[in-house]
Amino acid sequence: MKVAVLGAGAIGAYVGAALHRAGADVHLIARGPHLAAMRRYGVRVRSPRGDFTAHTRATDDPAEVGPVDYVFLGLKANSYAACGPLIEPLPHDTTAVVAAQNGIPWWYFHRHGGPYDGRRLQSVDPSGAVSAVLAPERAVGCVVYAATELEQPGVVRHLEGTRFSIGEPGRDVSARCLALSEAMRSGGLLLGGAAGGFVRPDELDIPLTFEGTRQAGPTLGSGVVMAFDDTVPLLRVAEFFRDESCGQCVPCRVGTVRQEEALRRIVEHTGAAAADDITLLREVGRAMRDASICGLGQTAWNAVESAIDRLGAYE
Ligand code: SF4
Secondary structure (H helix, E strand, O other), X not given: OEEEEEOOOHHHHHHHHHHHHOOOEEEEEOOXXXXXXXXXXXXXXXXXXXXXXXXXXXXXXXXXXXXXXXXXXXXXXXXXXXXXXXXXXXXXEEEEEEEOOOOOOOOOOOOOOOOOOOOOOOOOOOOOHHHXXXXXXXXXXXXXXXXXXXXXXXXXXXXXXXXXXXXXXXXXXXXXXXXXXXXXXXXXXXXXXXXXXXXXXXXXXXXXXXXXXXXXXXXXXXXXXXXXXXXXXXXXXHHHHHHHOOOOOHHHHHHHHHHHHHHHHHOOOOOHXXXXXXXXXXXXXXXXXXXXXXXXXXXXXXXXXXXXXXOOOOO
């Protein structure tokens, strides 16, 4: 999947970095010191979910990028009408344009149905210039729930929220929306068995050595590599530790059960709805790590912690 982010400011660069982390071929289009910093150091994301750096491609010239599958618009909405020369090199026949524009978009009545079907909104596209540059047929709706700011050139401070709601103007479920959604929700590999840690799709080329994996964050442990899809069935890991606990010490005997219970409660939840149970998981995890007698209890929280912090599970 090839993605161009046109207007890679705080939100655009954050999206680009997240998609790059999930394995997409991302090209950020920006200007000035911010572009220079991203070229030199990558996009450095500072986040309560865990810091990371994404070494995406970055340019000020869309012609260098060429046709892409998705254009993510991080521009201010009032500059859409004038972005024609910038966007012109990017689309191919089926390219989708995803505008990070909270509020009523220029394509609002495209495939809307009813008496206003196809009507151009004078309030957001008064002369038709926006529709001329950004054909409504290419539009994929996007509501941004994430809050970010540019801390300094090339450095994005992620404050809260990771949800980007996307959808077709006609409300149908399309292949292009599903593909983008899947790219934004990455799976991972669990290194070192059930007591290990996850590596993300963008880290799959790390050397499978003790030094290489330690440098990336997780450890090689027993050498077992388990592949998970984007649903990350952490309950299976929690059930394993609950069954394996011999029950001799309280932190592990009780903690592995509490961990499984919390995961069962939040299995369908994300964001604020999962926050209390994630806090509980962290407290139980710390107690198991610090106070269990043997290595089983001390590592029973590793994979769950890693999925939350490194894969963004339950965001
Ligand atoms: S930490 Fe070890 S000794 Fe304690 S209950 Fe778990 S398996 Fe048993």
